[in-house]
Amino acid sequence: MRPRARQLLLDFDNVLAHYRREQRVAHLASHAGAPFARAWQALYGSGLETRYDAGQVSTSGYLRELGERIGAVVDEQAWIEARMAATRADTQAIARLLALEPAVPMAVLTNNGELMARAIPRIVAPLLPRLEGRVLCSGSLGRRKPDPQVYLHALERLGWNAADTLFVDDLFVNVQGARRAGLHADSVRDARALGRVLKRFGLA
Known part of the structure; x- marks a missing residue:
């Protein structure tokens, strides 16, 4: 039986946007x-x-x-x-996310200071209606990925259950941290890989 997720927690850099x-x-x-x-x-x-x-x-x-x-x-x-x-939105990744059912909740969890919560909405503006202010930065949570506690703090803020949440990151070490916290998690490197992961977990 394939695992299924109900909520989507996304890394930012190199998942939703390209950063140099x-x-x-x-x-x-x-x-x-x-x-x-x-x-x-x-x-x-x-x-x-x-x-x-x-x-x-x-x-x-x-x-x-x-x-x-x-x-x-x-x-x-x-x-x-x-x-x-230095940051350019990945329009293909955003298009895949916008194509998901409107009922699928989404949020961002990024290893960045609090100022990024003000920059991200401007970089990926088309996603704002889906994120609804759910942009979480490690700086405001007091820990960095891959510490399992940062995922648990994020879920507490969101009111989400780990077993129902899929986390996606470009770094496998962060995926491992999420799995230790009880989330479904996988790594992606581009929009095509993101699409495959979303489908595998029943979101697309």
């Missing part, structure tokens, strides 16, 4: 008039991005420290503009 870190860093570097290497170090080499994604630093503290490290003020608008410049 280098493009984001270049945009921030241009904003600050700083070398690319300094902007990269500010975000990734310093560990700031990882701490923000895990909820270990507030949004205001994160933006302040990022600005100090990069050598220019980085406000919410500048941050979102840089993220959007």
Whole structure:
């Protein structure tokens, strides 16, 4: 008997959208008039991005420290503009999701800080009626995937049952974490693979 799911929990980067870190860093570097290497170090080499994604630093503290490290003020608008410049919606994946029955609840769970909850609706705008504000970031949950607790916290926020939920991610390590939390889960690399997984779990 094939497993069936009733709800769909989706990763964001490389599932719903294509993301290029280098493009984001270049945009921030241009904003600050700083070398690319300094902007990269500010975000990734310093560990700031990882701490923000895990909820270990507030949004205001994160933006302040990022600005100090990069050598220019980085406000919410500048941050979102840089993220959007590096992120392109996967129109084929979105089309497959929009084709599902309207009764299928959907949500996003992404390893990102709280600011991404404001950027994602702008990047995948056609999905907004289906998501209905259900965009969850690891930064607001206090843990990162693949920690099984982050999936359980997400389900608690959503009011969903693990046994009825399918989680989809591009990284298999995150799929393993979801399975340990009791969710159905599988990895996808493109819209075609997403379609196969949705069909396998009775959603398409």
